[in-house]
Amino acid sequence: MNEKPKQYKPKKCKWCKQIFTPERPMQSVCGFECVIAQTKHKQQQRMMPPPRPKKKPVRDLKWLLDKTQIDCNAVVRLRDQIARLPCISCGKYRDCQHHAGHFRPLGNNPAIRFDLANIHRQCAPCNNHHSGNLTGNGGGAGYEANLVAKIGQAEVDRLKASSQPYKWSIDELQLLRAGFKAMFKKMQQNADWL
Numbered sequence: 625m626n627e628k629p630k631q632y633k634p635k636k637c638k639w640c641k642q643i644f645t646p647e648r649p650m651q652s653v654c655g656f657e658c659v660i661a662q663t664k665h666k667q668q669q670r671m672m673p674p675p676r677p678k679k680k681p682v683r684d685l686k687w688l689l690d691k692t693q694i695d696c697n698a699v700v701r702l703r704d705q706i707a708r709l710p711c712i713s714c715g716k717y718r719d720c721q722h723h724a725g726h727f728r729p730l731g732n733n734p735a736i737r738f739d740l741a742n743i744h745r746q747c748a749p750c751n752n753h754h755s756g757n758l759t760g761n762g763g764g765a766g767y768e769a770n771l772v773a774k775i776g777q778a779e780v781d782r783l784k785a786s787s788q789p790y791k792w793s794i795d796e797l798q799l800l801r802a803g804f805k806a807m808f809k810k811m812q813q814n815a816d817w818l
Contacts, residue, residue: 705722713750713751725743732787733787
C-alpha cells in the first residue's frame with residue numbers, strides 16, 4: 625500500500641502575498657523566511673505602547689447652561705428653605721415639591737437667567753398648573769405682589785426692564801457654576817436645621 629501524500633490547493637502567502645502550494649493543512653506562509661518575518665512583526669506589535677486613553681468629551685454650551693441652571697436652582701431652593709419662606713406665588717406652606725420659579729421667563733430674558741432676585745421658591749402647583757401664578761389667579765396675592773414685598777419695587781422694576789439679548793460664554797458659565805456650588809456648600813454647612 626503505497627499512498628501518495630495529499631495535495632493541497634495553492635493559496636496566497638499571508639506575508640509576501642505570493643501563490644504557493646502548502647505542505648501542511650494549516651500552513652499560512654510560504655517558507656521559512658516569511659515565518660521569521662511574520663513572527664518578528666507580531667513581537668513588535670506586542671511591544672508597542674498601549675493606545676492612549678480617550679480624552680474627556682468636550683462639554684458644549686448647552687450642557688453647561690443646563691448644569692449651571694440646575695446648580696442655581698438648588699441654591700435658590702436651599703436659600704428659601706433655610707429662611708423658611710412659603711411659595712412666592714400663593715404664600716402657602718405646602719407639603720409638596722418646590723421649584724425654583726423665575727419671575728421673568730428664561731426664553732425672553734437670558735441676561736437675568738441666573739439673577740437670584742429673579743428666582744424664588746415656588747410650589748409645584750403654582751409653577752406647573754398656574755403658569756407661575758404671576759397675578760394671583762391661582763390663589764394668593766401672586767408672584768409679583770409677593771416679590772415686591774420681598775425685594776422692593778425698585779428691584780422688581782429693574783427685573784421688568786431688563787430684556788436685552790445676551791449670549792453666555794463657556795468661561796462665564798464655568799465661573800457661575802463654581803460660584804453656585806461653593807455657595808450651596810457654604811449654605812449647607814451654616815444651616816442650623818441640617
